[in-house]
Amino acid sequence: MIALTPSPALADPMLPARFRLDTVRPEFSDVFTLELSPLDGPEPFDFQPGQFNMLYSYGVGEVPISISGDPDRPAPLSHTIRAVGAVTRALQRLEPGTMLGVRGPFGHPWPVTEAEGADLVILAGGIGIAPLRPLIYWVLNRRRRYGSICIFYGARSPDEILYLTELGAWRARFDLCVEVTVDRASRDWMGKVGVVTKLLANKTFSAPDTVACLCGPEVMMRYAVMALNEQGVDDSRIYLSMERNMKCALGFCGHCQYGADFVCRDGPVFRFDRIAPRFNIREL
Numbered sequence: 001m002i003a004l005t006p007s008p009a010l011a012d013p014m015l016p017a018r019f020r021l022d023t024v025r026p027e028f029s030d031v032f033t034l035e036l037s038p039l040d041g042p043e044p045f046d047f048q049p050g051q052f053n054m055l056y057s058y059g060v061g062e063v064p065i066s067i068s069g070d071p072d073r074p075a076p077l078s079h080t081i082r083a084v085g086a087v088t089r090a091l092q093r094l095e096p097g098t099m100l101g102v103r104g105p106f107g108h109p110w111p112v113t114e115a116e117g118a119d120l121v122i123l124a125g126g127i128g129i130a131p132l133r134p135l136i137y138w139v140l141n142r143r144r145r146y147g148s149i150c151i152f153y154g155a156r157s158p159d160e161i162l163y164l165t166e167l168g169a170w171r172a173r174f175d176l177c178v179e180v181t182v183d184r185a186s187r188d189w190m191g192k193v194g195v196v197t198k199l200l201a202n203k204t205f206s207a208p209d210t211v212a213c214l215c216g217p218e219v220m221m222r223y224a225v226m227a228l229n230e231q232g233v234d235d236s237r238i239y240l241s242m243e244r245n246m247k248c249a250l251g252f253c254g255h256c257q258y259g260a261d262f263v264c265r266d267g268p269v270f271r272f273d274r275i276a277p278r279f280n281i282r283e284l
């Protein structure tokens with residue numbers, strides 16, 4: 001596991017640092033990307049792929065959101081968000097130039113060091129590609145350290161494909177494979193249709209050499225684990241990012257408890273063999 005770099009914001013980890021909102025970029029329907037610059041402390045804001053921040057809309061509340069930008073070019077700090085409730089909608093309404101609070105970065109990252117030398121399978125569903133995008137940047141910035149890289153991405157519809165331009169650029173490269181599928185196609189969609197886990201079934205992996213990183217709805221990750229297991233990929237080589245409601249993000253309050261683990265402190269990225277017995281219990 002790589003060392004986690006404390007950020008300037010962590011001087012008091014309960015105290016949000018002030019950030020200026022530079023850009024609000026609508027992605028599609030209720031999904032948008034915020035780009036932020038720090039007003040307190042020095043730039044850049046160092047983070048590892050897979051870590052998250054607590055974003056605070058003043059007077060409304062605080063929510064955990066994964067960092068979605070390039071860890072090697074952390075300014076501006078990017079977060080891609082789906083507006084689902086009070087805080088995320090308040091974040092969506094913020095005007096460029098306004099201020100918001102940031103605590104972080106928190107959590108265990110994707111296994112970028114453990115995966116060196118391995119073939120990588122990166123599988124995302126919907127907005128789950130946001131926490132995986134920093135991992136993609138990371139491995140592409142260090143391409144020679146990794147074996148083959150396959151990115152599988154499933155969106156609900158062609159209009160809901162996140163980071164379309166980058167996906168296109170990555171797909172044009174000769175040193176990685178990118179496959180995209182949608183649940184519901186429009187007339188002009190020429191690509192694949194069907195659930196993202198179907199893409200796995202059509203590929204063969206060298207199971208002992210593969211490390212898989214998954215993020216998306218839990219049901220999708222459940223089927224993806226099954227598909228990877230069928231290909232012979234062991235649970236100890238599968239990593240996934242979990243979401244739970246959070247308050248402190250520091251392992252104090254217990255809001256994010258997941259069996260014996262706290263998602264904020266022990267996750268959000270877990271090696272699957274650690275959580276496998278709990279993962280199939282839906283109430284947890």
Ligand SMILES: Cc1cc2nc3c(=O)[nH]c(=O)nc-3n(C[C@H](O)[C@H](O)[C@H](O)COP(=O)(O)OP(=O)(O)OC[C@H]3O[C@@H](n4cnc5c(N)ncnc54)[C@H](O)[C@@H]3O)c2cc1C
Nearest residue numbers: 052063064065066080081082084085086087088243244268
């Ligand atoms: C580590 C981590 C990283 C995350 N990264 C992102 C991200 O990059 N982009 C993003 O859009 N969201 C992300 N989330 C989810 C995000 O934190 C929630 O959507 C947010 O807290 C909702 O707050 P709200 O006040 O807007 O809505 P609320 O009023 O709190 O909730 C609105 C609805 O969303 C449901 N909900 C709330 N939190 C979650 C959750 N964690 N998972 C599933 N459903 C939930 C509620 O049950 C309710 O139905 C992440 C969560 C975690 C724990």
Ligand code: FES
Nearest residue numbers: 247249253254264
């Ligand atoms: S959010 Fe408080 S323990 Fe995880």
